[in-house]
Each structure stands twice: as structure tokens, then as C-alpha cells.
Amino acid sequence: MQTLASKGQLRASFVRWALFLVPLVLLLGYVSGEFGGSDTPWFAALEKPAIYPPPAVFGIVWGVLFVTIGIAGALVGSAWGARGRLLALGAFAVHFMGPLAWTPVFFGLQEMQVALGIIAYSGASLVLVVALYWRVRRSAGILMLPYLAWVCFAGVLNYAFIVENPDGGPANPDGAVQRFELGES
Incomplete structure (x- = not known):
């Protein structure tokens, strides 16, 4: 039997893919976060839904998910010759x-309804990605399932923010007030 690559060569291919994709996914997530974040006066003034977790949870969860997303991509990328x-x-x-656009749209542009559309797209397209990954490497599809669960939760949370803040949030979140002094005429 002739093989195209030894097990060692396949492992090396996976490592190369992982060393490329994991940092790339982390970097893209970081850059997206720099275009909007939860530390704005607008977000601080929003009514928070009951399901809103402590803010530290988001950084931890996204960090872990970005690593697993990169590893799943490396599993697929290193599957040389696999159909699909x-x-x-x-x-x-x-x-x-989609997920990279969500943060700047929700936090930066303060467009919760548009962000909900983006997260809906993200969830729907992620179902397709999970199915395609699963066909190439089952383990890659399995690694993407926590990400799918988190995107679904993010969609519910986005919707809950819209329900709690139907007017889109405060118009003047930083509390600045324009004052006029009336003089004697």
C-alpha cells in the first residue's frame, strides 16, 4: 500500500495549520474588539437583561472559543485530499x-437591530460550517459545537438587550447637559 504522507508528516501539517490559524483567529477577534467594546457610556447606561453574565465571562469564553475555532480549522486544513x-x-x-462585524456594529455603531441580523446570519452560516467541518473531520465539527452554542446564546442576549432597551438606549449616555444662561434684557 502506498500512502501520500506519513503520520508524522500529517501531524506536522496539522501543527503548521494550527500555528497559523489559532493566532490569526485570535488576532482577528482582538482587532474586531478594538472597533467597539462594552466600556462605552452608551453600553453602561443600557438596561441589562437578566441573562447578561458578568463581563469577565465574555473575554474568557471568546479566548477559549477562538483557540478551539483555530484548532478545528487546522484539523480541516490539514486533511489533505479530503472531499469538501x-x-x-x-x-x-x-x-x-459576521461575528467579526458584530462587535463594531453593536458597540461601535450602537445598532442593536442590525447586530441582531448579523448574529442571525452568523448562527445560520455556522450551522453550515459545522456540517461541512463534520464531513471533513468529525472532531473538527465537534470542536465547533461550543462556538455554535455561544453564538446562539449571543443572539438571544442581543434580542434581550433590544427588549430591555426598545428605544435603542439613552440618547445622551455620558450625562452631558447643554446649559443656557438667560441674561437680562
């Missing part, structure tokens, strides 16, 4: 634009 490999990687690239 390039389609799965391409579908992930198209999908990942």
Missing part, C-alpha cells in the same frame, strides 16, 4: 466575517 476540505474552509471564512 476547501469548501469547508471557504465557508468558514465567509461565516467568520
